[in-house]
Structure formats: structure tokens, C-alpha cells
Amino acid sequence: MKKIYLIGIGPGSRDYLTIQAIETLKKVDVFLLLERGERKDRDLLGLRKEILERHLKHGSYRVVTKKMPVRKRSRMAYQEEVAKWRGEVATTIEEFIENELKDDHSGGILVWGDPALYDGHLEMLRGLSKKIEFSYEVIPGISSIQVLAAKHKIPLNRISEPILITTARHLKEYNPAEIKNMIVVLDSHASFKAVDDEDIDIYWGGYLGSDDEILLSGRLKDIKEEIKKTIIEAKRRKGWIMDSYILRRASE
Numbered sequence: 477m478k479k480i481y482l483i484g485i486g487p488g489s490r491d492y493l494t495i496q497a498i499e500t501l502k503k504v505d506v507f508l509l510l511e512r513g514e515r516k517d518r519d520l521l522g523l524r525k526e527i528l529e530r531h532l533k534h535g536s537y538r539v540v541t542k543k544m545p546v547r548k549r550s551r552m553a554y555q556e557e558v559a560k561w562r563g564e565v566a567t568t569i570e571e572f573i574e575n576e577l578k579d580d581h582s583g584g585i586l587v588w589g590d591p592a593l594y595d596g597h598l599e600m601l602r603g604l605s606k607k608i609e610f611s612y613e614v615i616p617g618i619s620s621i622q623v624l625a626a627k628h629k630i631p632l633n634r635i636s637e638p639i640l641i642t643t644a645r646h647l648k649e650y651n652p653a654e655i656k657n658m659i660v661v662l663d664s665h666a667s668f669k670a671v672d673d674e675d676i677d678i679y680w681g682g683y684l685g686s687d688d689e690i691l692l693s694g695r696l697k698d699i700k701e702e703i704k705k706t707i708i709e710a711k712r713r714k715g716w717i718m719d720s721y722i723l724r725r726a727s728e
């Protein structure tokens with residue numbers, strides 16, 4: 477039977493690859509790389525190519541590069557829009573499995589960070605497995621939020637406190653008084669600016685793990701402007717940014 481390995485590669489450094497991920501790369505016959513052609517994707521695709529070249533012998537594997545379907549911004553509700561786009565990506569993966577893999581061959585998809593955190597591949601593969609015959613295995617990766625905590629040298633929670641992980645889109649739904657340990661991903665527009673609370677600290681990281689990594693932390697009210705300026709400047713310089721942060725109620 478055909479098999480897909482969904483391999484978490486960590487969020488930005490080739491050194492985040494686990495030994496399990498490296499051993500799995502060696503089992504893959506054909507890798508699927510999706511590219512959009514934008515500067516951000518070129519950079520992220522570059523890391524994936526570097527990982528393959530570093531760990532695999534030239535000629536021992538094949539790479540199929542396909543165009544990543546573009547998510548069209550529309551009047552649709554966000555969830556509907558993402559579901560439609562994911563359907564298109566799933567079709568691309570289906571074509572890869574059907575047309576590029578021989579029976580008993582394996583395909584590899586390199587997933588940024590960990591496949592379980594804000595990533596659609598697992599749901600896409602579950603859907604596809606009801607439609608076509610193949611098996612799949614998930615290799616966990618280091619996630620961006622683990623790297624964020626490690627770089628700031630903080631735990632994700634203090635004794636027995638809860639942790640909430642969400643996206644910038646949902647940040648405004650929370651009353652700042654509810655924030656204990658809130659991890660925010662998928663922002664890049666400095667949504668933390670709107671959080672109005674004297675007693676919240678922020679631990680912010682951009683391009684974590686890469687040579688361009690930026691770390692900033694402090695009382696939110698004091699450094700929100702600095703982080704916002706940093707984001708604008710970084711986007712101007714590189715053309716894109718990937719950032720995440722922890723909002724934490726300061727200890728009494």
C-alpha cells in the first residue's frame with residue numbers, strides 16, 4: 477500500500493529536526509513540495525530543500541514540486557474560506573498520491589513546526605483516506621511555541637496555571653482580565669496592541685530559530701509600540717514575518 481509520512485521539521489532551523497524525522501526522511505521515495513512563489517514561501521521552501529540535501533544522498537529520492545493553491549480572500553466567512561482552500565490543497569495531495577507514488581512507495585510531506593498545531597495536513601489526510609487507499613504516519617516536530625518559550629527561558633505556565641493557545645483573530649474575544657497564559661499565533665499585524673491591561677507581560681518572537689530571529693519581552697503597555705515598529709520594519713526588510721507571543725499576567 478502507498479504510504480505518506482507527515483514529517484514535522486520544526487519552525488525555522490534545520491537543527492530542530494528530530495532523529496526520528498531524519499530516519500523517516502531516509503524511508504521516503506518521493507517528497508511533495510508545495511510552492512506559492514511568494515518571497516515567504518521561497519524562504520520556507522528553501523529550508524525544506526536544505527534539509528533534504530543535508531540528510532539524504534543525492535539521487536536517492538525524488539522531489540515533486542507543485543503549485544500551492546492560492547487562498548482567495550472573499551466575502552465568505554473565514555472558516556468557510558479556509559475549508560475551501562484546504563479542499564484545493566487536499567486535491568493537490570490526492571493527485572500526488574495517485575499519480576506520483578507507485579504501489580508500496582512512500583511519499584513525504586515536510587510540515588513546518590509540528591503537524592498538530594494550526595496545520596491542516598492531518599485533517600486533509602484523514603479526509604483523503606476515506607476516499608483513496610493509502611496509509612499515513614505522523615512524525616511530531618518541535619513547534620514554534622516550544623521554541624518561543626525556550627528562547628525566552630520561560631515555562632508555558634506557572635504552577636498549575638492553564639495555558640490558552642489561540643490565533644490573533646480570536647484575541648479580541650477575550651476580556652484581558654481572563655488572560656493568564658495566552659499563546660497567540662497567526663498574527664503579523666500586532667493584534668496585541670488592542671490588549672489594554674496594565675499587568676500583562678509579553679514574550680514575543682519573530683522568525684524563531686532562524687538567523688533573523690528577534691526576541692522582545694517586557695510589560696506589554698511599555699513595549700507594544702516597540703514591537704509594532706519592529707514588525708513593520710522586519711516586514712519591510714524581508715517582505716514577510718512569522719511571529720508568535722505569550723501574553724502572561726505578571727506575578728503579584
Ligand SMILES: C[S@@+](CC[C@H](N)C(=O)[O-])C[C@H]1O[C@@H](n2cnc3c(N)ncnc32)[C@H](O)[C@@H]1O
Pocket residue numbers: 487488588589590591592593594595618619620621660661662663681682683684685686718719720
Ligand atoms: C499555520 S501556523 C503553523 C504552526 C506550526 N505548525 C508550529 O508547530 O509552529 C503558523 C504560525 O505559527 C507561528 N510560527 C511558526 N513558525 C514560527 C517562527 N519560526 N517564529 C515565530 N512564529 C512562528 C506564527 O504565529 C505563524 O503565523
